[in-house]
Amino acid sequence: KRNVTSCLVSVLVGMGSAVERTDKHVREYLLYRGFTSTLKQLDSDIKADKEKGFRVDRIIEQLQQLVQSFDLAGLKEYWLYLDRRLFCRLEDVYRSTVNKLRTSLYRYYVINTIQKGNLEKTQEFFQKQALELQGQAEWRDWFILPFIPTPEQNPAFGAYFSRQWADTFLVSLHNFLSVLFQCMHIPVLLSFDAEVQRMTSLAEENEQLRQVLFALQTESRDQKDGDEAVQHKLPLYVQNMDRLGDTELDLVSSQRVVSAAATPSRNFFSTLLPQAKRAPMKAPPTSGSPSQAALGRKELPANHAVKSKELSQSKEVKAASCQSSSSEPPSSQPQALNHSSRHRRIQEHEKERKELFSRPAPQAAESRADDVDATAAKSAVEPPDSSGREDGGLQVEQPFIKLSQEEYGEHHSSIMHCRVDSSGRRVASLDVDGVIKVWSFNPMMQTKATIMSKSPLLSLEWATKPDRLLLLGSGVGTVRLYDTEAKKNLYEMNIDETHPRILSLACSPSGSSFVCSAAALSRSGSVDSVPRLPIPVSGQLLLWDTKTVKQQLQFSLEPEPVAINCTAFNHNGNLLVTGAADGVIRLFDMQRYESAMSWRAHDGEVYSVEFSYDENTVFSVGEDRKFIQWNIHRCGVKQSEQVLPQDATGPFVLSGYSGYKQVQVPRGRLFAFDSEGQHVLTCSSSGGLIYRLTNGEPALDRVLPLGGHKAPVVTVDWCSAVDCGTCLTASMDGKIKLSTLLAQKS
Template identity: 30%
Template sequence: MNSAHQVDELIKEYLLFRGFSNTFRVFEQECRNDKDKRFQADKIIEELYSYITSSDINGLLDYWKYLDLRYFSRLDARFFESVKKFEICLIKYYLVYATQQKRKDKIFEFFETFGSELNGISEWSKWFGLPFSKNPASDPNFETFFTKQWLDTFTVSLHNFLNTIFQNMSLPSLLCFNLDRLHRKELQDEIESLRNEIENLKTEIVNGDTEITSLKQKVAQRELAGYPRRRRSNNNMHDKNEKDSNNNDALRLSLTTSGVSLSSSLSRSTTPSVKHETGSDLNGIKSPEVYADDRSMTPISEYDIDDSHGNINPFIVNSQEMFLENNSGIIVTKLSHQGNLIASCDVDNTIRIWSYEGSSSTLKHSNSNSNILSLEWESRSDKILLYGTDERLVKVYNKETRSVIHEYKMDERFPRVNQISCSPVEPLFACSGSPKSIDDAYSSSDTGSLITFDLKTMTTQDIFMLKASSHSPSSSTMMPIETIKFNHNGQMLVTGDRSGYIRIFDIRTLKSIMEWNISSSSKNGSGVICSSQFSFDETSIYVIDETGELSQWSCSKPGFVMSQSQLQGFPPATPTIQMNITPKLSRKRTPSTSSIRSIKSTRSTSSIPAISETVPYEPISRVNMIAFSDDTEHLVCVGGNGGTQGVIYQSSNGEKVQTLASHKQHLTAVDWSENTILTAAMDGTVRVSRIANLGVIM
């Protein structure tokens, strides 16, 4: 708005140039009588105060009414109360100024004119006594309004309020043109400043060569001394460590992360943070018990040292916290891509969106005749959450408006939305559909669907139908797709189905670029794929089946297996759960009594006596039990301690490298994003573990 005066002068110049004399005179006269004061807040306040100093109450109220109609009435309703308060304060200042100037006649005139309107309003009840107060400046009812501090505060508040309105007004093209010119000049200045900064940084880089060389030498010395970076130390280093221990040379690793210092001493000296057992050697040292900086003081133990081999684990746990946002068994939990929010869905079809820093909101699935099967955050923000049901629907939920803004419908033959995956670069997501039951997959030539939807236009983009196999020796049908993952630029996606087929699709056409079946090369695998993931360099695909076989397949040679290994402890042994069988169920569940959907909520909904029965728990799928790190060098799975722990494995060889803290009940879902790992359990608990990679720190 500061350029309004410049534009006015340009218009005057143009009118004179064109010879529009009459128009020039009218325009100049209107500029002099400009009530908007060229959108300058200080000029408007000066005009308001001029009416007060001249004791013109009618002029004051008329000008305020003009501002109200011109600007204030167009504001959002939540600002109306603020506008009313400014008006009241302005009138009170009129009365205060009249009192200071000993103009009691103007005060009596004000109450005679407007007294009937103000009578009965609590805000004004005490002000009727103003003209009768002997010393209003010291009267407790009025003394605040006679101070300079009150007037200054009111003036600044009104000034900021007006400025905010002017800065957010829609501008005509003529003013925008001038603003664009000024903005371009600012950008040029900023670019020049950045160029200078780049030159300075280049100079610093050149000057830092010597320091970098020195640091590389130190790193090399540490590696030779037995400090592992991203891999566990090998057996050849064990002799050297033993020799160093016999010579009583202390080897200490000190890490400081997020203000917490962890020290692991490999000598026999006793420190308050390291516990030794009598007669323990190097392998007998127990790791310190460190507590998270939270109210629950949950212990974090056995993270930085692997007691079984004396090796340092690749990750350190900075903090861990247990949350009970859901009241029943968790189905799936997902971290937002920016890592700020968590969405967790339980057996009651209740999705809770919450932050481990405190905020929380609840999304209750409204249709009691369907179940939620899948969750996924939109990749480019933490605002949109998608969830799929077993009744054809994919719903798009906006966290800010707390409402479902759109619903997509799947093919009626494939109502179960097993998985949803969002493109990392476009407003696009893919989801897989399957029949109500596996038997339905054999009754049609189409056994499942892969569909891409456009979040911008809210329309279906492409559809790929899974057909019965025509080249399989057994002529078995293609089973529905279980896993979907995009590559880094969103141009390809990889899928895995229950019959062992891996497919790579071109997202622009949703055509299969290559496909192969892992069953023929599997050692002990079932062929039921529960995870398929592009490697970080996208030259290979990591695949995990339901027997825990981890395999790595080449992208350049379809069907060529690069490595195979077994994830020890995954899948965990099938636990048993206590079921309460009542004559009447309050909500729909899937037919299988062994699925997680059959677990009864901890919230009682009936007073009918229940019959307790112990049954084996078997999840519908294990897709949600596996999550890869962002660099795909590690993965976390449900396993360990009877399935109550998250276990971290190395992707290259399937070696177990670390375990996370246990839950009280069996884990049902995990997720991993950047430096945060989620583990969720059947009792509704979610553990948030914040980790750091030792290789990156060192």
Template identity: 30%
Template sequence: MREYLKGFMDNMQYAEELLREFLVFRGFTNTLQSFEKELSTDIGRNFQVDKILDLVFSVYLPNYQADKLIALLNFFKQRFSSSSETVFISTLSKLEVSILRYYIVNALQSARHEKVVEFFQANGSYLLQKREDWTPWFAIPYIKNPSLDPQFRVYFSKEWFDALHLSFRNFLSEVFNGTRIPALLKISTEKNTVKYLKDGIKQLNNKLSQLQALLETKEAEILYLQSLAPSDREASVLKEINSISDLSSEASSKDDGVSSRVKDFCEPVNDSLHIGEKITTANCGESSGSTGVLDKSTVAKSSSMAGSGGQSPSKHEKSSNVLQMAHTENTIDVLGEEEFPEVKVDFQETFLGHTSRISRCRFSASGMNIASASVDGTVRIWTYDSSTPTSRNATIYCGAEIMSLDWECRSDRLLLIGTADGGIKAWNVDAKRVVCDLSTTTEFPSVLDLKCSPVEPIFVSAAASRWNGFHKLDRAGFASLTVWNMKTWKAMTVLPLGEDPPAITSLCFNHNGKILAASAADGMIHMFDMSAGLQITGWPAHDTAVSSLLFGPDETSIFSLGSDGKIFEWSLQNQGRVLWSRDCSRYCFPESLKICRHEIALDSNGKRLLVTSGSVRSPIYQVQGHTLGLRTLPHSGAITSVDWHPTLPIFITGSADHSVRVTSII
């Protein structure tokens, strides 16, 4: 559902740009101004029933615009062309008769008999062609008291009007819930499909090149072994066995720290291994005493060596085991984050529009725009793709340190900004203006986090009673969790946290907006039922303050990052159970807390976890599967904020060097 909405919003924004271009080309400047005005007041409601009802009953009928009313009704009838929609056509025809009759009744009640006469003069032929009996209605302008006439009395009653209004509302709701997407919104579908296919072809070509290079290497090894004499091949194998045995003896003399390090990085989430898992897992398991499983390439290589050397089966087994031990030793050497391989970059863009340290950076819900904030109170909205329109680019001056950013994901038009002085601003990117400027209570001046519901027009703010800097997250005072209505821009309720609760540091909604997770400065994670406005559960997750949390990809787990650098994935089905963990304290060390509030970000597949860093590089941990992690390319300062594109393998990193970098990886 989320991907469908995201694609729909992409198409809608593309269609809006096309419409702007067309209006400018034709010189329809007045229409363009009206169009922009409508967009600036809209917060993302598609197919609004209330607007159609207001148009009919508050504009067309009171102003006696019969031609526009009939045109609107005919437009709706033209939208239903298939045989499966005949029931809608029949219902709409009945509603049309009632609405037109109410037009006549409304004119008579307002003593505008001339409007009734004009109506019949303009539309008499049209009405007589219909099956409904309109003949008696042609006499109604000449009846002295039509409201008392038995034939027309019911149409003058309030009950009949209320029933008509409700029936039309229900009809529109039913139609819009299952409506077809307008043709204009389908224009970008083919464009997006072609782009997706091109990206797929590029990735497949890269993978093909890698496999071809690997194949050439293996073929060269086979040719080399075949070129040796039998005695030379046997001597070569024995030399390799002795060399690897020495490595194994040396490794066995290392202290227990290496063993625990291997276990930390390679121990799978499940208790048992399965056939088909990557060789790294099997090798790491062997280093702790269990039996490993070689992949096909290793087995093939061992068999080839044994056959060419005339080895007996026992020698073949020994060679395979020793070769596997060598693979294990190599795996140990690359397990540290500082030795993770660098990401393979497809493209990279660097934004240099800030003049101070980056505090937050976020992709919009569509991924087309980026909002980045710096500690000097400046927010920049920009795009990394040259094919994306720059009409939304803007600079927002907030006058205080920016502590939180979040995009309203239903419309992709609103950006919420939370500041250290208790301010919450709503910026409309199409209108390029602040549409609402809120303030928290004076008791809670620091807005540590903001999160918009993915479904409802609401957002939640986490405010703290004081702010002493990132390195004193556990001293941020007391917490206040407020739910705000994005229609009225007023506070709806305050979520209960108990007496003198520690500051809430991070928020996240689940996919349907029914559950809100909140992390606290005392290491707790709280879960709230948003429909009831009550806390439903909670558990102690860290010994230190929790600086960031987010739901897992399947909504059955939740990730948390402590200020001590420990990362946990918690099961939501078996509360308190840790499914996966990592210690990235070498990146989230105490000194780094002076310049940033560390956070984590998951990619769209939920397989890669990106973490902020006190170093110039950030680690990217592999959450699912058992492959090794990656490292980002270096900034020239600490990495203070991270985020992933909502659908693509693209991430952003904001840095203390004032830059924001967009990286697309292969």
């Protein structure tokens, strides 16, 4: 009975919450239309609603309140209303059940008057109900109840004075009303809400089934596909974990090359930043003089044969690499190439591409090459104008156009964190004074909530499901779960008194759990000393369940417990990457809850880590100012490395009058990728900087400075959940800039 009751309670609570949300939307609509009189009438009707928004628990509370206050007239009137509104619509077979519940409700009232010692109300009940009850057999013996000295000891009435009878009656009434509401006709507005919830649950179930299917397919693959699979403990389901398979990548690559060859000119405003992530496409490195590169863009028919040869060679290399990443084991084909041979073929392919692009143009185009040479040489000295064209009329290939830049200036001190939620609707920003602002920027910039904290805050993270919740990590060993819509704390979790600094938080994509990095106090005893100690302090990495609000486990940090500065999940939550104060990157298998691999990545602390778009590599930024790409299938192997400027990695310094100097160590995200994983946004002293990721040297190609800041930028984020991509850059003077970008066709 308790299990059935709990199921009914969950169904009715969901229906009640749907009614509340629908009432809220209707009120918002009436207010938008200016129907103020209708809105007032709606509010008054909601206050006088006797059905309590179809919340059975509130109806039971109302009945109990009338019983406890000895309001017999109100009790009879409320039951008659329920009878006219609900019970009269039932079939005749349920009439006897309704009569039994009414009889039990009256007995519940009489027993309460005797237990409270109010015999006047007991006699009043029988006087007013005599005409109605004296003809009923179940009430025949109850008229002597007021005259029995100790009715609770009487065999005929003793059972009704027990707690068990009262609980049984209330549960039975609750279940009856729950089933009644569940079987009622639901309006279209409420059924729409239920349909949305059903589709959401189906989508989650489908995602889980896809993961199970993917795991089963990878487990059946031949384990002799390469030596790298034995070198470390990375699980099988991660070996070829591209979000798009190599076949799909090759198809997208071919389509892009063909479309680029078929359209010699581009329309700057022909496409916006896509919402869905596509396969990352790196720009081909071109060598040779500027005249040859410009001529290759302008004289399309002249080098069409060169591009065709390049495309065919690209497909050959792709076909060879597809054999190693196919999801089905080969039967009659030779053994698949391992990662090292695949990497060597790609390098050879890039070398051939450079040679092809460095060849001189045909003789028919030599007469025009001099003019293009002069124009290209001029563009190397003079930057292009705002129209995106040079004086010679050639287009400058820029991946983004900065449409606008807005400023959010509600903070009065340096920003520590600035994060956009998964839906791209809200931004949460935290400053060094512990003030958190939750605000939106689409369609207009508006502050939604302000959170003040007595204890110092060091970290924040948006929950994934639902995305309105915030995780707030303090400097006193607590993590709060805050509802940004209701503007209240839901839970406050005590993590660890010996490790009170909550340095990093990361919520799993499913929303069912989150990881929490807790560190001990610095030797100075402060929450955050600047600069940090040369010897890393002790730390813990914990996994918490967001539903039960309980700690699930503590991860093993080898070779010693150390403070974890940054954490990040992959797209399905199967992997977790962390960067620590000892310069070590650790990769955890979240299905087995154990470390898959670890390697020393930086000289000094690791400040930020992120998975690449295809999630076969990891990017990191450290105290040594290096931006490094690591291959997670080959432990400790670098894909690329780039030294960043000092103002991109910190510690950040803001100088003022009379020798005043403010120093801030990195806390928030130091770099962020666009929706396709081709470009990265970093910090600088005057605003954000956008780089293009390349396969050659250097690893980063500077594309677009965003500017707009008068103080050093300390954290960035790149929101691509909406059509127009928005870059967020937060600085030490409390200003946050939102730069709206427009992507051009590639």
